[in-house]
Amino acid sequence: GDSVTQMEGPVTLSEEAFLTINCTYTATGYPSLFWYVQYPGEGLQLLLKATKADDKGSNKGFEATYRKETTSFHLEKGSVQVSDSAVYFCALSGGYNTDKLIFGTGTRLQVFP
Amino acid sequence: GAVVSQHPSRVICKSGTSVKIECRSLDFQATTMFWYRQFPKQSLMLMATSNEGSKATYEQGVEKDKFLINHASLTLSTLTVTSAHPEDSSFYICKGGGGGTEAFFGQGTRLTVV
Numbered sequence: 001g002d003s004v005t006q007m008e009g010p011v012t013l014s015e016e017a018f019l020t021i022n023c024t025y026t027a028t029g030y031p032s033l034f035w036y037v038q039y040p041g042e043g044l045q046l047l048l049k050a051t052k053a054d055d056k057g058s059n060k061g062f063e064a065t066y067r068k069e070t071t072s073f074h075l076e077k078g079s080v081q082v083s084d085s086a087v088y089f090c091a092l093s094g095g096y097n098t099d100k101l102i103f104g105t106g107t108r109l110q111v112f113p
Numbered sequence: 114g115a116v117v118s119q120h121p122s123r124v125i126c127k128s129g130t131s132v133k134i135e136c137r138s139l140d141f142q143a144t145t146m147f148w149y150r151q152f153p154k155q156s157l158m159l160m161a162t163s164n165e166g167s168k169a170t171y172e173q174g175v176e177k178d179k180f181l182i183n184h185a186s187l188t189l190s191t192l193t194v195t196s197a198h199p200e201d202s203s204f205y206i207c208k209g210g211g212g213g214t215e216a217f218f219g220q221g222t223r224l225t226v227v
Contacts, residue, residue, distance in 0.1 A: 043119075043206055043221035044157075089156065100147065101208070105156040 002027040006090050006104035013080055013111050021075040021107045023064075023090035031094030033057075033066055033073040034101070038087045047075075047088070080111045116140060117209045119219025126197055126226055134192045134222045136207035141217075145210030146190035148182060150203050157206065163190045197226040 007022040025031065035047040035057070048057030053068035062077045073090060090104040116139040126132050136146055144165050149157040161177075163169040163184035171177045179201075181193040194201055202225050209217035 044218045046216040046218075100159065100162070101157075102159075103156045 002031065002092060002094065002102050004090050004092055004102055004104035006107050008105070008107070009087075010108040010110050013109070015082055015111055015113050016079045017111075019075070019077040019080045019084075019109065021088055021090075021109070023073045023075065023104060025071050025073065025090075025092050027071075027092055027094055029094050031092040033064070034091045034093070035062070035064055035073070035075050036089040036091060036103075038089065038106070040086070044089070080109070082111045082113055085109055085111045117143070117207060117217045117219045119207055119222060121222055122220055123223045124225070126224070128198055128226055129196055131193055131195045132197055132224060134194075134205055134207075134224075136190050136192075136209070136219045138188050138209045138217070141209065142187040143190065143209040143217075144187060146184060147208040147210055148180075148190075148192050149206050149208065151206065152203055160192075160205075162210075194224065197224070199226045202226045 003026045005024050032051045034049045036044045037047045038044050048059040050057040050066035053066055056065045064073050064075045066073055087106045087108050089106045091101045093101050118137045118139055120135055124132055146163045148160045150160050151157045159172050160175045161169045161171040161182050163182045165184045165187050169182035179195055184190040204221055204223050206221040207219040
C-alpha cells in the first residue's frame with residue numbers, strides 16, 4: 001500500500017542554519033504531496049503542497065519539490081528561526097480516496113538561538 | 114477559509130467512563146470526516162472515516178464498538194470513546210473531507226484517561 005518515509009529526528013540546528021528534512025513515498029498512481037507542521041500543543045497546519053511532478057510548494061520560506069523520478073518531497077528552508085521549532089509531517093493523498101491522508105512518522109525540529 | 118472546530122481541546126476522564134469529541138464544519142458541508150489518532154512521538158494514524166447518513170468505515174485494528182462515530186449532519190461528526198482505559202490516552206484529531214480539504218483539520222483533542 002501507499003506509504004511515506006521521513007528521516008528520523010530530532011533535527012537540531014542553530015538559528016539561520018539551512019534545513020533539509022527528507023521525505024520519500026511509495027504510491028500507486030499520482031498522489032498529491034503535503035507538508036504539515038505541528039507546533040507544541042496545537043493541531044496540524046498545512047505548510048505547503050504539490051499536486052503533480054516537478055511542482056514546487058512554498059510557504060513561509062519553506063520549499064519542497066515533487067520529484068517523481070526519485071519519489072521524494074524533501075522540505076528545505078534556507079535560514080531557520082527559533083519559531084520554526086515544531087514537528088513536521090510529510091503526507092500524501094491519492095488513489096481512490098483523494099481525501100485520505102497517509103502520514104510519515106514526523107520529524108521534530110529544534111532550533112536554538 | 115473553511116474551518117473545522119473541534120472540542121474539547123483537552124479532557125481528563127476516569128477509567129471506565131465515556132468521552133465524546135465533536136467536530137463541526139463551520140462554513141462548508143463535510144460529507145466525510147476523517148478521524149486520526151496520534152500516540153506520543155508517533156505519527157497520525159487514520160482510525161475511521163465517517164460519512165453523513167451512513168455507517169463509518171473503520172481501519173483495520175480499530176474497534177468499532179469502542180470508538181463510536183456518528184455523522185448526523187453535514188456539519189457535525191462525533192467520536193465517542195467508550196469505557197475508556199489509560200491506553201486510550203492519545204491525541205485525536207479530525208479532518209473535514211469533501212474534495213480539496215487537505216487543510217481542514219480540527220484543533221485536536223488531548224485525551225488523558227486516569
